[in-house]
Amino acid sequence: MGTFGAIGIAGSALGTYRKWLDAVSDNLANVNTVRSTSETAFQARYIVAQANDSQGGDGGGVHVAGAAFGSAEGRIVYEPNNPLADADGNVRYPDIDMASQMTQLIMAQRGYQANAAVVDRAKELYTTALQIGRS
């Protein structure tokens, strides 16, 4: 990372929050995805963030280690008029809580904004350093 360590670290965090935003977006898009009870429900996507180990010489930051998936069971809802309903009139909805997803959306947005602010401040800081001694 060298001279611009803070910018690189904040950049890695921006990537992580962007992926979280993608995951939340996917979950919200599929909140009403109905499947028949013989299939597994749509599984909510969750991002697993992991710190870049500074001992490894990477110089800090964060990366997405992988994705975790929510319940495959979902919620069984009685909807006899649904074309996907089984003999008992049940369908499978994904187990996604919209309020929780909206909260995560705000968290992802705020995290992204915070790290974008870090990039701006770091740039300002480096520019200040360049002004030292300039008459």
Place this chain on the structure above:
Amino acid sequence: MSVAPISAVVTSSVTPTAYVSSASPAGTAAAGATDGAFASTLASSVDSLQAMQANTDQLAVKAVTGNLSDVHDYTIAATESAVAMELTSTVRNRAVEAFNEIMRMQA
């Protein structure tokens, strides 16, 4: 009053100072090495600046062709190369300033 005649200087009796003869080339070499160190530092920083700007250019091409996965990748690369450009030009300007200062020196 008698004036003693000036005796001829026997050149063989004058020995060159060991300090000047031996130290002079070494001193020049040392100065040359220092100059080279600064020049190579500046050159390598210009090289890394060039690499940064090449990376920014690639990301700009990706942005206009729709292959950019992360918007912030491009803006961060652009910011970094702008600051690095400013840094390199500041270092270069300071060096020229120092050189000019030396050239203005008067005994």
